[in-house]
Amino acid sequence: MKPSLIIFDCDGVLVDSEPLAALAYERVYERHGMAGVGPDIIAQCIGMKQADIIAKIHGLTGHLLSDDRQDDIWLETRQLFTERLEPTDGIAAFLDDLTAARCVASSSSMERIHHSLAVTRLAHHFGDAIFSSSMVARGKPAPDIFLFAAERMGAEPSGCVVIEDSPFGVQGAVAAGMVAIGFTGGGHTYPGHAERLIEHGAAVACADWNAVSREIERVRAYA
Structure with missing residues (x-):
């Protein structure tokens, strides 16, 4: 059957999409003064929804992206996807x-x-x-x-x-x-x-x- x-x-x-999505997170965190959120960190978050990814990154790096900056992730991701996905x-x-x-x-x-x-x-x-x-x-x-x-x-x-x-x-x-x-x-x-x-x-x-x-x-x- x-x-x-x-x-x-x-x-x-x-x-x-995962390499592009990882790049989007890295760019957004760096733009807001939180360097070091690279592919090795994002690799540990694959499969999670965004809220859980942000919490995971906070736990792994100490960097917490504030609520008013979280929309930047989709804006950056959308641009990368439009150009390269x-x-x-x-x-x-x-x-x-x-x-x-x-x-x-x-x-x-x-x-x-x-x-x-x-x-x-x-x-x-x-x-x-x-x-x-x-x-x-x-x-x-x-x-x-x-x-x-x-x-x-x-x-x-x-x-x-x-x-x-x-x-x-x-x-x-x-x-x-x-x-x-x-x-x-x-x-x-x-x-x-x-x-x-x-x-x-x-x-x-x-x-x-x-x-x-x-x-x-x-x-x-x-x-």
Whole structure:
């Protein structure tokens, strides 16, 4: 039996956004006199929603971005995305061939998700089937966004496959009772990335969309 719903994370899965997002955070913090928030810090926050990222950066560095400056993150990110954001390699062809129902479940804001999908020309693959952690009480690694997406799409959690690039996302998918496939095809992939995803509950980790396609075909073997 094939999965009834494929749930895609957005950043680092559909779009190769994580390096650009990290650069946006670095620029904003530096602009406000808080240097040292580099890729190594942001790497520890991948998969979180913005409020949780800001709290995590505060805990790691002591730098706290005040509420009145937090809108700067999206303004900087939007500019970078408009100029430079690309889809992950092979995702357009994968979506063209996908017959199962699909949706997006992301920690990003709805505005950022829609902008990302628009500039990469992927929006038509999802229509209104887009869900943000802003719609639920808790962000990843809590299962809330995945359970919410499944309910809205009319799918049972046990019939869902989630494709995620972050340990937090994988944890949330597993906590929701779904099969998680790790994705390591984004520009932020690092040595040991696949192993970390599997350690956090991914059934398998794939470096490209051809591999993801093969795993979906045999997902019930390890569900």
